[in-house]
Amino acid sequence: MSKENIQSIVDRYIDVSFSVTKKEEALMTKELGSEITQDQHYILRYIYRVGSCTSTELAEAFEVKKSAITAIINRLWEKGFIKRTRDEKDRRVVYLTLTEQGEEFFQRIEEKINCLIEKLISKFEPSEMEQFIKTYEKLNQMLIEIKDNQIDHL
Numbered sequence: 001m002s003k004e005n006i007q008s009i010v011d012r013y014i015d016v017s018f019s020v021t022k023k024e025e026a027l028m029t030k031e032l033g034s035e036i037t038q039d040q041h042y043i044l045r046y047i048y049r050v051g052s053c054t055s056t057e058l059a060e061a062f063e064v065k066k067s068a069i070t071a072i073i074n075r076l077w078e079k080g081f082i083k084r085t086r087d088e089k090d091r092r093v094v095y096l097t098l099t100e101q102g103e104e105f106f107q108r109i110e111e112k113i114n115c116l117i118e119k120l121i122s123k124f125e126p127s128e129m130e131q132f133i134k135t136y137e138k139l140n141q142m143l144i145e146i147k148d149n150q151i152d153h154l
Contacts (some may be wrong), residue, residue, distance in 0.1 A: 031112045
């Protein structure tokens, strides 16, 4: 492939990636409303799926500093969505779980987001959607490998 063709693909990728990300964020923000941010939603989603975790685990999963996670956790705790429970054997360890209110809230907003995503994916043929997801998963795996290789070279 020529340098011009590669540059054209790079430009298209960057342009569409930026456009899709911004539009997706705007639609998600509209669905979430003013009660919760996207970052808070992703944290609630993670805790909902795993059941219980620590802030260190969250920081690692979201690839951010623990202080950033702590700020989000504090806001979710203030809203009554998260419960903190100290480990009985090691009081330094704090487990995070959703409260009943947090679980109900998460399920309510998740339903809104699922409806939004369903509207989008219904515009595609099933085979197109399957290929898109496979390609997106492949891109994610490649990015993980690149990140891991960069860490190995430090």
